[in-house]
Amino acid sequence: MYYAQIDMDGICYAVTQTTGPIEQDDLIEIDGYDESLLGKRRAGEAWEDVPVEPEIPVEPEPDRITQLEQVVDAMLTGGETL
């Protein structure tokens, strides 16, 4: 038998092929070993995609050498940026 296991928000975090029926609130019987359900939310009798928040890229800070070069440049130019 195949089950999808859901968390408190109804989101599937595991699929399992078992040897027999399991009676448990967070286990939902499914037709097959369907890994595409991982990350989806149970809505009634259906599964819906959960919108993913876009990751905000972090601007990398310049490394130490670049920082020193900037300081030297600033000193050479009297504080004026090139």
Place this chain on the structure above:
Amino acid sequence: MMEALLSFFRRQVGLRTDTASTTGSLHAKIGTMIGKPIIANGSAVKSVQRGTLVLSSTQTTNTATISAVNTAKTMLNFLGASAGSSAETAPTNRYAQTSHHFVRLTLTNSTTVTATRVSHHDREATVSYEVIEYW
């Protein structure tokens, strides 16, 4: 003399109708062997279960439920894990972070498989496993 010898063999071999027993006739002992699960089922494997488990981007451990097994006669196999890449954040941001990829599996009890990792680095990890129970 001949009659005594035949009688001895009859007792040793027994009859097909003899009840299975570890101390009885040859027929009785074969009956016992046939009754063993390994012989009766033609395999030493009692059951196989498989699963895929996700550790969320904030989890270092998570569990999955399986059908009950005898933990003393069961092996848990790790089938692999995958996770997105991650790097140190500012101000260091020099090294790739990898520890969130490395996941351990434990057969916690007869119905639970647990996946654990040292750190999550804000990344999901997906783990596959199989549970093989023997007779």
